[in-house]
Amino acid sequence: MSKITTFIIPTIGRPTLQRALESVPFTADYLYLKDDNGRGPAAIRNQLIQSAQTKWVSMLDDDDTVTPDYVQRLEEELKNHPDADVIYFREYFLWGQVMPLHPHCGWGNVGISFSVRRDLAIEMPFRDERYEDFEFIHRLERAGKKIVFSNYLTYKARH
Numbered sequence: 326m327s328k329i330t331t332f333i334i335p336t337i338g339r340p341t342l343q344r345a346l347e348s349v350p351f352t353a354d355y356l357y358l359k360d361d362n363g364r365g366p367a368a369i370r371n372q373l374i375q376s377a378q379t380k381w382v383s384m385l386d387d388d389d390t391v392t393p394d395y396v397q398r399l400e401e402e403l404k405n406h407p408d409a410d411v412i413y414f415r416e417y418f419l420w421g422q423v424m425p426l427h428p429h430c431g432w433g434n435v436g437i438s439f440s441v442r443r444d445l446a447i448e449m450p451f452r453d454e455r456y457e458d459f460e461f462i463h464r465l466e467r468a469g470k471k472i473v474f475s476n477y478l479t480y481k482a483r484h
Contacts, residue, residue, distance in 0.1 A: 328354050330399060330440055331377040335360060335369035336387035348390035351398075354379060357387070367451035374446045383440040384458070390481045398477040399440050410470040412464065415437040415478040423478065438480035445470065 332349050334357035336342050341358065349355045356373040360366070374382050381399070385391060391427045392398075396413075402412045416438035424436055437458040449468065454460045466472055 328352060328379055329403075330354070330381040330383045330396060331356055331373075331443075332383045332385045332391070333370050333373045333377065333475070334358075334385045334387055335373070337417040339387045341388040345385055345387050345390055348392075348442040350391070350393055350396045353383070353395070355385070365453050365457075366455045367457040370457075371450045371471045372444075374443060374450070377443055380443055381440050382443045382446055384437040384457050385437065385480075386437055386482070388483055389437070392479045392481070394477075395479045398479050402473055402475050402477075406471070406473045408471055409473045410445050411439055411441045411465060411472040412475055413462070413472055414480050417478055417483050419481075419483045436480070436482060438482070441465075 330353050332353055332355040334345060334355060336357055336359050338359050346355060346357065356376055358369050358373055360369050370384070383399070398414065399412055403409060416436045421476070439462065445465070449464060451457050451461050464471065
């Protein structure tokens with residue numbers, strides 16, 4: 326069975342990296358790279374996306390985790406939305422907040438809890454910006470890409 330997604334994990338060497346890696350379901354691949362030269366997460370993400378061998382890439386920060394059913398939920402959303410460019414999952418924060426609060430890409434309403442077509446992420450790469458995840462999604466939205474907001478809670482931030 327071929328894998329559908331690769332988790333892209335830039336790291337700064339946090340001790341939580343191992344926990345993030347262990348959370349990746351066995352039905353997915355993952356790539357991680359430590360930013361030893363201060364290039365920033367956008368450059369690391371772009372480099373890892375280039376190396377991925379799957380049609381989809383899923384973002385994961387080194388201090389976060391994903392649920393065991395992440396890949397299953399991604400497959401389900403893709404079956405229901407075969408023309409999707411991005412599947413955006415709900416995200417649970419340690420302090421109890423769940424995002425997105427409603428299905429749009431407003432500032433502060435998106436995090437890194439999404440999967441994107443690899444070819445699209447190569448075509449419209451992450452930029453070195455303060456909120457590179459929000460800006461990436463917002464650029465895709467402005468470009469008319471199909472962003473599907475899933476009701477599934479599959480991502481735990483800062484756990």
